[in-house]
Amino acid sequence: MKKISTLAMALIAMGTVTSAWATSTDNLPTGYYKIKSAVTGNSNITNIHMFNDAFLQVNTPKTTLMSSETAETNNYIWYVTNTGGSKISIVNGQGTGIKIENGNKGSYSYKGPHKELTPVDANSTYPTSIYFSEGLYTPNTSGAQSTNHQYGSYTAVAYWNAPNEATTKWNFESVSVEDKGVYTVTVTGSAGGYVTRTATSEHAFNGGFFIAESGSTISAEDLTAGAVEGFTSNVSVDASTKTITVTYAADFTTWTRRLNEAKAVLASKRIGYPVESSTAYATFKSTLDELSKVTAENLTSAKFTELATAVSAFKLSTDNIRMPEDGKAYTITAVSKAGVKSYMNYAASGYTLKKTDAADNSSYPETAKFVCHKVEDGKYVFVNNDGKFLTYKGYYNAAVNGNKGYTDGYTKVEYSYTDKAGASQTTSFYPQLFTLPKLANGSNASGVDDAYYCLLGQRANNDNAANDVYYVIKGNSNFDGGSAPYFNDTYSSAFLFEEVSYPNTVTFNNVSNVEGVNNLATFSAPFATVVPEGVTAYYVETTDRDESTATMKAIEAGKAIPANAGVILTSTTGDEATMIPATTETAADLTGNKLGNSAGAAKTIADADHAYILSAVDGQAAFYKGKVGTTLGMNKAYLTLNEAGAPEAISMNFGGNVTGINQIVNAEQNNAPVYDLTGRRVVRTVKGGLYIKGGNKFIAR
Structure with a gap:
């Protein structure tokens, strides 16, 4: 056997000479792994263990997260398939890939979910220090940027455009499944279907897996199919192949109800939805006409998805949408992301928000009604049944009329201030005037699934003259405010405008x-x-x-x-x-x-x-x-x-024209004096003449 020289040994120690194991993707074996960040020497990083959890409440975008602790549950375990090419396939125990954030808090987009990764062979040392061209990055968990990717106590995996830096390397730790049963999950009939292992509270979608403890098995009695509206489900286990099959079947009764609900949306003429002459209306109607042909025999989960997509597209369309109309009356109801509804309710002491569980506004009191006046294109005022004009109400001190949310009339506010250059300025504005931008998904508003409007008015700003300000409602139904609209777990600028009867x-x-x-x-x-x-x-x-x-x-x-x-x-x-x-x-x-x-x-x-x-x-x-x-x-x-x-x-006299009232006489009027049409009292009437008696006009006979 040929000896290795002292020089070669030194080069190996220095890392100049590496083994085939260290330099090729091919040498990352197919198998089960836990993944953790390989960053060292960075005290700002404490969450290092990668996992997926679509059921974690704070993880609303269902992004891939990192924890300071690891676990033996399937959502911390990843199955890697290496076929010998330049890529590896990867799937989490929940059946999901790696979904990473791109950007900072308030401006996220998402990459993935990646079910395939491309290791950078030139820089990687397998399996302990692997870089990926997809730019998987470990964010800080403390310091100035710590909140950019934070979800409760967890941190999201993020994207970095330099995939060979210290914060983008990863360690794959092999998980032994020897003597353990690995059960793969197949879900059919519903894209949203999943199964829960009761004993461990683990979940798996299609393509996921559960790992049974050594010497144990998993039976159908140990599993529960996730509830999916409109579907019945069945769970079976093939012990010989260790395969769990979850089968969903569409329920036609639920389909009929959902279809009728969609038709009601089309017919609702709700403020914020497209009008009948719009392209969006025609498209939605055409879709519903086709879906009405679905029978129990050809109903699939895809039809439910198609229906839900069509309803959402119609609700969120900006194509010729219905706006509040001049002279019509409306109620204005704040809606939180959690679905809590609170209508604007007037009192002399100021507007408050009154929570309601009512399905519509038919039971709202007169104090909740506003009559709309479209002052100009895109500009509205709202007047209540006490003659008060709605204004901005929030936490800013510069709100008019003691922050009551109303003024007695349509009055201009004169405002003096000192600008940033120190010069005295004067401005004026109507605090009763609102624009109604449609709320949409954005940096501070996510998960909007219906047609809501924002109330955008004006207030006096202590350092920048009059400026636009949004109505913002806190989760506890208190008024807040902001220069941008919100729709998240804490704040909301979503308002539902519903037409209501009013005798004007x-x-x-x-x-x-x-x-x-x-x-x-x-x-x-x-x-x-x-x-x-x-x-x-x-x-x-x-x-x-x-x-x-x-x-x-x-x-x-x-x-x-x-x-x-x-x-x-x-x-x-x-x-x-x-x-x-x-x-x-x-x-x-x-x-x-x-x-x-x-x-x-x-x-x-x-x-x-x-x-x-x-x-x-x-x-x-x-x-x-x-x-x-x-x-x-x-x-x-x-x-x-x-x-x-x-x-x-x-009688009524409209500029000389007296109402022609005939034969309005009662017993008390029989002896009343008689007058001619000039107002002169007469003693004797002439047949055919027109006279007035007791305030009534009559023709003498």
């Missing part, structure tokens, strides 16, 4: 006995409103003819109807009219208005109201004496007349 849409009544007027209605609101095109608003300035006729006075064109003011509306078309909250419009002066109101709440007529209600009797429209105890609907108007001996009905 006026339905006109057709009248035939009022000269020059064909359509009449009464209206009031707790906020100032804009008079729509084609509509004229009147108030009652005086009553005359022995208090038998109400003289109407038109509100000046361009002026708004004041808050809590009763008015009479006429329409040239008779179409419904939506009364929109006023913003910069000047409210009309209605001094002396004799019309009462039920703005903001229904009103029960009391004796002291001396109320006359606009209605028609035998086709004759007039103000008729209201019956005490009856209820006038919310946002209506009525005439008040506190006069002794007042008539049972009051």
Whole structure:
């Protein structure tokens, strides 16, 4: 046998001469391994053992993690297949590959999962110091960058673009399975299916494995299939081949329910979903039409996946989405990532969030409703039933009105500040004005699976003038704030806008006995409103003819109807009219208005109201004496007349045109004086003549 020279021995000791074992990927044997970081001399790194755990709650992206401790469970064990090429195949005991983070906290993308790795032979020493061209990197667990890849007490494996540096080398420690049973797992029928080994709480997806202790076996009774909605499952074990088979079968009853739920999404017309004329709507409808043809015989897990994908794509689409509309009413509900819902609820002391388990907003109180006004493209204001305008509410001191979340009107804020250069500046803004960006997955918002909006308003910034600020809600339903939207386990900027009924849409009544007027209605609101095109608003300035006729006075064109003011509306078309909250419009002066109101709440007529209600009797429209105890609907108007001996009905005079009321006579009016149309009292009537008696117009016979 040839001796090795002293020089050769020295070279080996120095690492200049290496064995075939040290230099070739081929010499990493197929088998089971634990993997740990081979970094040395770095006190900032304490998590060194690589594992996968798709069931760890803090591991929301299901990335590959590192722990300071190791374990004997299957998720810490990796099976490596070396076929003699330049790559190795690798799979974790859970049946998953290596998924690594790329970037820092707040800007992650992900690489993998890698089920194949490429060792760098030139730099690796097998199996104790292996580098991979995929750039597997061991992050710090302390120091300035320690939080970049942290999940609770664990650290995620990350990507590094220099795969031959000290922090990118790995040690593969062989795990002996001699005298142990290795059971491989096959899952069919559902991509999300898995099996749990009850005794050890280990989990495995398709392609995973369990390692039984020496001398023990695994039977079907030791295993439980993971629950997958829409599927039944069966677990079997082939003891001879040590194979665990989990078979999922689709349940058609669940499929029918899920399909109907998807159709309800399409039909919902929810704020944030694409409108009927959009491409996204047409695509979703076409998909549902095809999936409706699925039968129990051809139902597969792929169909469930296709349906879920189509629903998600529709919900998250930005293609011509439905936005809040001018004059419509909505509730605004904060939604946390955990699904906790809390609606915005008004009180004079300020807005709060009221948690709810309700499936929809039908049970929400009036204090949760907002009427929307689209001031300009993409700019909205929201007014509540107390006439208050929504503003930013959060932890910033510069929020207006004591951070109550509202102001009494649409008012501009003047703000003086010192800029960064030390110069005095002045700015102004409307804190009631909001934009509604759609919440999307991003750096601070992940896992968004539905159409939510953000509330983006303005506040005064102590060092940078007025700036945009998002409504942000903490997990405990308290208000926070931020310059960016959030949707994570702690904070949320997700708001659900749901349409709700509110009586600011006026339905006109057709009248035939009022000269020059064909359509009449009464209206009031707790906020100032804009008079729509084609509509004229009147108030009652005086009553005359022995208090038998109400003289109407038109509100000046361009002026708004004041808050809590009763008015009479006429329409040239008779179409419904939506009364929109006023913003910069000047409210009309209605001094002396004799019309009462039920703005903001229904009103029960009391004796002291001396109320006359606009209605028609035998086709004759007039103000008729209201019956005490009856209820006038919310946002209506009525005439008040506190006069002794007042008539049972009051005529209306629209600029000289007196309502033509015939034969409204009762026993108390038989002896009432008679007047001609000029207001002069007459003693004798002429047949065929038109007269007024007891406030009622009649033709002498």
